[in-house]
Amino acid sequence: xxxxxxxxxxxxxxxxxxxxxxxxxxxxxxxxxxxxxxxxxxxxxxxxxxxxxxxxxxxxxxxxxxxxxxxxxxxxxxxxxxxxxxxxxxxxxxxxxxxxxxxxxxxxxxxxxxxxxxxxxxxxxxxxxxxxxxxxxxxxxxxxxxxxxxxxxxxxxxxxxxxxxxxxxxxxxxxxxxxxxxxxx
Numbered sequence: 001x002x003x004x005x006x007x008x009x010x011x012x013x014x015x016x017x018x019x020x021x022x023x024x025x026x027x028x029x030x031x032x033x034x035x036x037x038x039x040x041x042x043x044x045x046x047x048x049x050x051x052x053x054x055x056x057x058x059x060x061x062x063x064x065x066x067x068x069x070x071x072x073x074x075x076x077x078x079x080x081x082x083x084x085x086x087x088x089x090x091x092x093x094x095x096x097x098x099x100x101x102x103x104x105x106x107x108x109x110x111x112x113x114x115x116x117x118x119x120x121x122x123x124x125x126x127x128x129x130x131x132x133x134x135x136x137x138x139x140x141x142x143x144x145x146x147x148x149x150x151x152x153x154x155x156x157x158x159x160x161x162x163x164x165x166x167x168x169x170x171x172x173x174x175x176x177x178x179x180x181x182x183x184x185x
Contacts, residue, residue: 003066010058018051025067029074035146036078037085046081050074075144120183127177131170138163139170 001020009017029050033043050073063069115123128136137156141147149167153160178184 007058007062007066010055011062018055021051021054021066021070025070028067028071031147032071032074032145033078036075036082042081042085043078046078047074049077053077071144115183120178123178123181123183124174126181127174134158135166135170138166142167 001024003024006017006020006024009020026047029047030043033046033050034040037043037046050070053073054070061069128139131139134156138152141152141155142149147155149160149163152158153163156163158166175184
């Protein structure tokens with residue numbers, strides 16, 4: 001079923017909406033949540049919370065991209081759960097990704113305090129939009145879906161070393177772009 005029909009089901013308050021949403025995006029939400037939490041049971045709870053949140057927000061929301069809307073909710077719910085469960089511990093793929101991005105982008109300084117989050121997001125999005133499809137896939141899978149290099153290699157058909165090398169180039173290019181646009185001090 002296409003996204004517009006699923007959204008229409010939510011507007012009709014049909015219980016079939018959640019079933020169709022789960023059928024189409026359940027695996028994506030589960031993968032994102034498991035990558036953050038590292039625990040299937042907790043991930044299932046977050047995915048169920050995602051469905052509940054979608055039910056309570058559509059309507060009035062009418063997302064242009066249902067997949068982006070749902071995956072964003074799943075990610076944020078899972079991150080909130082992670083933060084709650086691991087306030088003092090650092091041991092997941094989420095922490096590894098944060099450490100990786102911080103060490104590669106911010107070794108010389110932090111973000112420009114004069115720029116808003118939206119402005120920095122816009123600078124990052126402008127860089128990502130110029131990447132080729134494979135490189136966009138790699139960066140999104142690594143830093144949005146928090147997949148390992150092995151998982152990305154499997155999904156893209158590249159070797160792990162090729163994915164790692166491409167990611168190194170992507171991060172270096174992103175850092176240059178952020179500096180050029182004034183987003184990094």
